[in-house]
Amino acid sequence: MIQIVTADGRREREVLQAMRARAAQAGAEINRAVAAILEDVRENGYPAVAACSRKFDGAEPYEITPERLEAACAACPPELLSALERAAANIRDYNEKLLLKSQEWRSPDGGVVGRAVRGLSRVGIYVPGGTAAYPSSVLMNAVPAKVAGVGEIVMVTPPTENLNDAVLAAAKIAGVDRVIAVGGAQAVAALTYGAGFIPRVDKLVGPGNAYVAAAKRMAYGQLDIDMVAGPSEVLVIADEKADPRLAAADLLSQAEHDKLASAVLLTTSRALAEAVDREIIRQTGYLTRSEIMEASLRDFGCAIVCDTLEDCAALANEIAPEHLEIMTENPRALLPRIKNAGAVFLGAWSPEPLGDYLAGPDHVLPTSGTARFFSPLSVDSFLKTMSIIQYDKASLEPIRNDIIRLAEAEHLTAHANSIRVRFEDVDGPADKGEGRA
Numbered sequence: 001m002i003q004i005v006t007a008d009g010r011r012e013r014e015v016l017q018a019m020r021a022r023a024a025q026a027g028a029e030i031n032r033a034v035a036a037i038l039e040d041v042r043e044n045g046y047p048a049v050a051a052c053s054r055k056f057d058g059a060e061p062y063e064i065t066p067e068r069l070e071a072a073c074a075a076c077p078p079e080l081l082s083a084l085e086r087a088a089a090n091i092r093d094y095n096e097k098l099l100l101k102s103q104e105w106r107s108p109d110g111g112v113v114g115r116a117v118r119g120l121s122r123v124g125i126y127v128p129g130g131t132a133a134y135p136s137s138v139l140m141n142a143v144p145a146k147v148a149g150v151g152e153i154v155m156v157t158p159p160t161e162n163l164n165d166a167v168l169a170a171a172k173i174a175g176v177d178r179v180i181a182v183g184g185a186q187a188v189a190a191l192t193y194g195a196g197f198i199p200r201v202d203k204l205v206g207p208g209n210a211y212v213a214a215a216k217r218m219a220y221g222q223l224d225i226d227m228v229a230g231p232s233e234v235l236v237i238a239d240e241k242a243d244p245r246l247a248a249a250d251l252l253s254q255a256e257h258d259k260l261a262s263a264v265l266l267t268t269s270r271a272l273a274e275a276v277d278r279e280i281i282r283q284t285g286y287l288t289r290s291e292i293m294e295a296s297l298r299d300f301g302c303a304i305v306c307d308t309l310e311d312c313a314a315l316a317n318e319i320a321p322e323h324l325e326i327m328t329e330n331p332r333a334l335l336p337r338i339k340n341a342g343a344v345f346l347g348a349w350s351p352e353p354l355g356d357y358l359a360g361p362d363h364v365l366p367t368s369g370t371a372r373f374f375s376p377l378s379v380d381s382f383l384k385t386m387s388i389i390q391y392d393k394a395s396l397e398p399i400r401n402d403i404i405r406l407a408e409a410e411h412l413t414a415h416a417n418s419i420r421v422r423f424e425d426v427d428g429p430a431d432k433g434e435g436r437a
Contacts, residue, residue: 001281001294002251002265004273004303011304012315015264034185034214041189046196052186059159061182061190063197064168069179072168081169087358088139088173094360095147095379104388109399111391119149120382122199124191124223125176126156126206129183133162135170140362140377141206142174148382154201156191158183183208188215192222205377207364226377230368231260233300234352235321235341237312237334238276240269242327243348247272248279250325250351255296256289262300264319266312273303313337320371323352342371397423 005011040048050060073081104114125141128134138155145153155171157163159181171179180198182190187198188208194200204216205226216225234254238247251263267273280297284290306312313334316324320340328334331346338344342365343355356363366374400419407415420427 002263002277002297002301002303004270004277004305006270007304007306007311007315011302012318015302015304015319030210030214031218034211035218037185038189038192038215038218041186041195042193045193046190046198049182049186049190049195049198052184053159053182056184056186057159057182059181061180061187061198062159064171064179064181069168069172072165073172075165076169080166081173083358084135084139084166084170084173087136088143088170090358090360091139091143091362092147095144098379099147100380100383100385107395109391110395111389113390114388116386116388117383118386119145119151120202120384121150122152122154122201123150123382124154124156124201124204126183126187126204126208126212127167128206128208128212129158129160129162129167130209131162133164133167135166136357136363137206138167138170138176139174140364142171142176144362144377144379145205145382146175148379150382152177152199154178154180154191154199156180156182156187156198158187183212185211185215188212188219192219203382205364205381226364226381227366227370227374229364229366231262232257232323233262233264233321233367234323234325235264235266235316235319236325236327237309237316238265238267238269238272238327239309239329240267240272241329242267242272244272244275244279245283246348246351247276247325247327248283251276251297251301252280252283252287252293253351253353254323255293255301256287257292257296259292259295260300261296262321263297264301264321265303266306266315267303268306268309268312270305273305276303309334310337316341320366320369322365322367322371323355325350325352340371342366342374342376393422397426 037052053059053061100117102116104112107113123145127137142153153176155176163181182198188204190198191201191204201223203224207229213228217228232254234251236247236250247265251265254261255263265273265276284293306315309328316338317340322342324338324341325345326334327348335344343361345352345355355361362377364377400423403419404416
């Protein structure tokens, strides 16, 4: 059951406060524990990682052999293998179309400028495995990295029963180079500093629990990260013509993730909100994980009845949800008003699980309002760029005095000198008098 309220300003603030508070779930105790793990691994290397892994997962880290990956593919049901391959193909196609290209052009001054695009040398992908198996997360993290041309992809995932054939088959299909069974903050620390056979990486991507999220936040700067993701969330905008069965089903699809997950309905019809609530009660009755869904909806779910669809869009922008579904008669008409969301799903036939598994765009998305400034994981996340500048004497000469003036305005005389010495044959020896250092 969800609470149904009429938009009045107060409830909107409560929704925003509740959703944003979830991002701060890692309390002082978690932060202290994670900081100690990172420092221990930084100072002591692999023995510290192994000790943490034994303590928290009951096993030391180990590497999965290529033969085991091959065996996992052979052990998967053909239908599952086909679904994984189809998902990988769609993710690959989507990211190939986004791939930035190196380019050069003539500047207005006649020089050559441009940008060289390169894949990162080594990337770590974190695949959760503490409570469930996530082969889809393997594909969503690894395939874009492969498209970007990353030199080496190192996958880490907890050594639990969820490290199963489907997860390993996904790693093989995605082109992961190394799979290491290690999880938690110790995995983040190992990839940050390097520890024994676990290499240091340039960037770490992928979701995890509160300890992993805290470790990524603390490690940032030693390596790059994608984002600090929090609990999952969905927001559905629906008009009076929406099907309440579908809206309820999609709200529940996120509520089942976690007791901290958020599911919010924004609608112009109180009748629809009441019908969705009845459907939630009905569908929860035959779904598994009902206890999780009920807690999520009780604490972080609601339906807000707004005056207009434009009001719904404005409130959605304030919330900046991870997943935004638009179930209206003309969903594209509302799209230009949407500014902040991780992924937007248009129409009744575009449910959020389509994006989770098969459509192609990534399911690693900003949460807890961070869609205001973060973007989804994509091939862009695994690229870096380098500026290219090439002038000859003829193109540098007309602008040399402007560069000198700008350098001297900043009192950087060696910068100015670097230009002057190149034109001594034109201007005479560089002036070493007043104003020179």
